[in-house]
Amino acid sequence: MIRPKETIITDHVVRVMVPFIQIFAFYVIFHGHYSPGGGFQGGALLAGSVLLQRVVLGAERSQIGFPTRLGIPFGALGILIYAGVGFLAMLDGGNYLQYDHLPFGMTPVYLRNTGILLVEIGVAFAVTGTLVSIYDDLVNFERRDDQAEMHSAGSREDA
């Protein structure tokens, strides 16, 4: 069982670092088409900032930043954004993810820019939600296991 250790140093270092990590993650997501990085890396950085809070601040206090129940919906929303952009292009007669057929009323160059940005945001959401929910499932796996063990021990005493 992991029990939290109250140390002021890690606590404060994490509280100072997490906003900067998140700002850098948004920078990476929104500049993904001009510079190294993109949706996947930015989403992994966002998930890393949430996991840092989960590990250092403990399960209860980190729920304020990103609740456990939001993990899967966040990932599904990301997939929905990605697939939605793809199918919007198909509605206008293009192929799947053919950005210059998006119905936003811009020149094709700007349409490609906007489409790539939207898809990157979708990928970032999907990666963030999935990584955080993998961590939460791994942590809760132990708790569920202990409850099952207690339950089976209780039933054995009854028998």
Next chain:
Amino acid sequence: MSGHFSAVFFVLALLAAIVALKVKDLLAAAVVLSLFSFLVALLYVSLGAVDVGFNESVLGAGVTGILFVIAIFNTRRRSRD
């Protein structure tokens, strides 16, 4: 210029990998493994693959280390059945 750097990172990553294999404590092995990932990320960057290095440093050194620690805390010495 970058050739020297990549040789240094390569040797250090190799040393970190050997230490991660040899060390007895599982938690120490996980920490050394994320150090290995970070050195490999530096190697990628020094070879010019900035995108891959970014990925490796975020996922390999950050998220995978945390997942390994959680997995170690979830295992027990004896099986339950």
